[in-house]
Amino acid sequence: MKDIYCLPGTMCDEGLWQFTQPLLGNVNLKHVVLPEVDTLDGIVEALSLLLPNEPIHLLGFSMGGYLASAFALKYPERIKQLMVVSNAAQGLLEREVVQRKQALNWVLRHGYKGIPKKKAIAMLGNHNKNSDFIIQVIQAMDARLGERVFVQQLSSSLDRPSLLSQLEKSSIDLCFCVGEEDVLVPLETFKLLESNARFLCSTVKHCGHMIPLEQPVWFAQKLIAFFRFE
Numbered sequence: 001m002k003d004i005y006c007l008p009g010t011m012c013d014e015g016l017w018q019f020t021q022p023l024l025g026n027v028n029l030k031h032v033v034l035p036e037v038d039t040l041d042g043i044v045e046a047l048s049l050l051l052p053n054e055p056i057h058l059l060g061f062s063m064g065g066y067l068a069s070a071f072a073l074k075y076p077e078r079i080k081q082l083m084v085v086s087n088a089a090q091g092l093l094e095r096e097v098v099q100r101k102q103a104l105n106w107v108l109r110h111g112y113k114g115i116p117k118k119k120a121i122a123m124l125g126n127h128n129k130n131s132d133f134i135i136q137v138i139q140a141m142d143a144r145l146g147e148r149v150f151v152q153q154l155s156s157s158l159d160r161p162s163l164l165s166q167l168e169k170s171s172i173d174l175c176f177c178v179g180e181e182d183v184l185v186p187l188e189t190f191k192l193l194e195s196n197a198r199f200l201c202s203t204v205k206h207c208g209h210m211i212p213l214e215q216p217v218w219f220a221q222k223l224i225a226f227f228r229f230e
Helices: 040-050 063-072 094-110 119-120 130-157 164-169 187-195 216-226
Strands: 002-007 028-032 056-060 080-084 174-179 200-204
Touching: 002 063, 040 063, 056 063, 063 164, 063 187, 080 187, 080 216, 094 130, 119 130, 119 200, 130 164, 174 216, 187 200
Parallel strands: 002 028, 002 056, 056 080, 080 174, 174 200
Antiparallel strands: none
16 A cells, blocks of 8 residues: 555544545545644653654645645655645634634533534635535534544644745745635635745645545546656
8 A cells, every 4th residue: 555644634633534535546545633732842752652764655634634744854764755735835814723723722611512503614715615515524524523633623722833944945845735615724825835846836726625525536647747756
């Protein structure tokens, strides 16, 4: 098998890859559970103990994309190729930081009741907002991980310095994949990525933040086209 190590996003588990894996033949998406550590630096350090020492193909989705970028910058000798999905290796939008702080405060006072359906719908492109099946997948992943992981992941990832300039100066073989209707990747950032000759940037129409669930065929094709196996 040809392995791609996959870091998921906030409140995502191996269910994130369920539509894509069957389309990949002998390419295996190896899901990596994000370490439950209190800081991003600590998570990256913990990943260094989980991931192979030899160079790997690494994929990160959403927060996992930021972590994959940080890992690749710290351990470039352990990376063959890096794909960052639904993330631009930058800090959270200010409105997202505010929403997450409010969510954390609510959960600490009242407990976690799971991701609201409205929040799940907001992460999808217009074409998929009425897809109860995709929404149920998002809610099921969230339910399996639960309150402890929710608090840990949100509190540890609020402060995210931009990594773009460091990635631009690096020699890492890097591809960004972004949905054209992703509300978490601003239009100006999307254009910045597209216009930078250093980065390979692929965009998918009729898609929001959840590329692996919304556009699995397109995503599988991009994985096969980008990652080179000996």
